[in-house]
Amino acid sequence: MFLYKRRPKQLGRHTPNLWPVWLVAPLALILVGAVAYGLYQGADALLRAENTGRKPVPVQDVIKTTVTVLTLVGAVLAGMYAYRKQLLDEGASHRADAAQLAERYTTAAEQLGHDQAAVRLAGAHAMARLADDWPEQRQVCIDVLCAYLRMHYEPDSSTAGFKTGEREVRLTITRIIRDHLQDPTAATTWCGCDLDFTGAVFDGGDFRDSRFSGGRVNFSGATFSGSGVHFIRSTFSGGMVFFTGATFSGGMVSFARSTFSGSEVYFTRATFSGGMVSFTGATFSGGMVSFAESAFSGSEILFRDSTLSGSEVRFLGLRVDGAAFIDWGPFPAIPDNQH
Structure with missing residues (x-):
């Protein structure tokens, strides 16, 4: 007996699956x-x-x-x-609509790879607008912007490979990401999306008031140098945030008045050398922050007026060499040269 079998529905198809x-x-x-x-x-x-x-x-x-x-x-x-x-x-x-969105994606990606900084800036904004208009592929657009920040970058103008205007492009992408992490209830929010900054170089940047809620945020192996990088008043709630193996050298990285609540934040094996890292007024509640096996050398770490409540902060295997710890708040002071 002949039986007709309907074709299976394919993902991405918009044509109704009708009988012949x-x-x-x-x-x-x-x-x-x-x-x-x-x-x-x-x-x-x-x-x-x-x-x-x-x-x-x-x-x-x-x-x-x-x-x-x-x-x-x-x-x-x-x-x-x-x-x-x-x-x-x-x-x-x-x-x-899908064809138009795909065309916009191709155009924005080409602009991000252009030699001129102004065109790359336009590409960054175009990719962000596309992410807002294309919820189904929002994560893909975010991945492209994060991948741009992970590309090789020379912040020193006297070094071979330095690109004029590249710093402004990177700061713009950072601001774009920050602006989309302000309100988790917004229709175009990027809260809960994965953000992969593995190995990225941040020569300045502003993530203040961002809400890292859900998703996986990865700064592993990233380098924070030069002028300040700010996470002021940011909220880390739910999900996991990795600064594993990150390098904080020169300038200031500020987590002042940030809230670490119900999330896992790892500074494991991070290196703090020179400059200052501030957790002034930060609140640690209901989660875990780990500085295990991190190395502090010639830097200042501030926990002034910070609050620890129902949270776990780990310093196991911490290496200290000439670092100045100022105002530990509720945390016990760690003697110099502790291993």
Whole structure:
């Protein structure tokens, strides 16, 4: 026995998965014929029952009743056809939108790879707008911006490979990401998305008031140097944030008045050399922050007015060499040269 098997629905398809015409048309004719015959017999029986003892029911009345009902059925079928046509039109519209979004993605990616900094800036903004307009591929657009920050970067103008205007492009991308991490309830929020900054070089940057909630945020192996990098008043709640093996050298990295709540933040094996890292006024509650096996050398670490409540802060294996720890707040002081 021949059985027709519908094709499986494919991801990314916008065309309705409809039955083929060669199968639907004969079935429709058979169905209409059966319905017409059934209606005719039913109408005839009904009219005969209502005219018991009278003269036979005229065939014209039976046909008239049958045609009336068939007209109603035809109207229903016409409505179904119109609905089917609407589905096809919507599928065509979705495909057109998808093609336009894909074209925008290609254009923005090409701009990010351009030699001129101004064009790269335009590409960064174009990719961010595309992420807002394309929720299904938002993570992909975010990955592209993060990948740009992970590319090789020479902040020193006297070094080979230095690109004029590159610092401004990177600072702009950082600001774009920060602006999308302000309100988790916004329709275009990037909160909860994965952010991969592995090995990135941050020669300055501003993540203040950001909300790292959910998702996986990875600064592992990143370098924070030059002018300040700010996470002031940021919230780390839920999810995991990695600064594993990161290097904090020169300048200031500030987590002042930030909140670490219900998340796991790892500064494991991080290196703090020179400059200052501030957790002034930070709140540690209901999560875990680990400085295990980190190395502090010639830097200042501030925990002034910080609060520890229901949270775990680990310093296991911490290496200290000439670092100045100022105002530890609720934390116990760690003597110099502790291993």
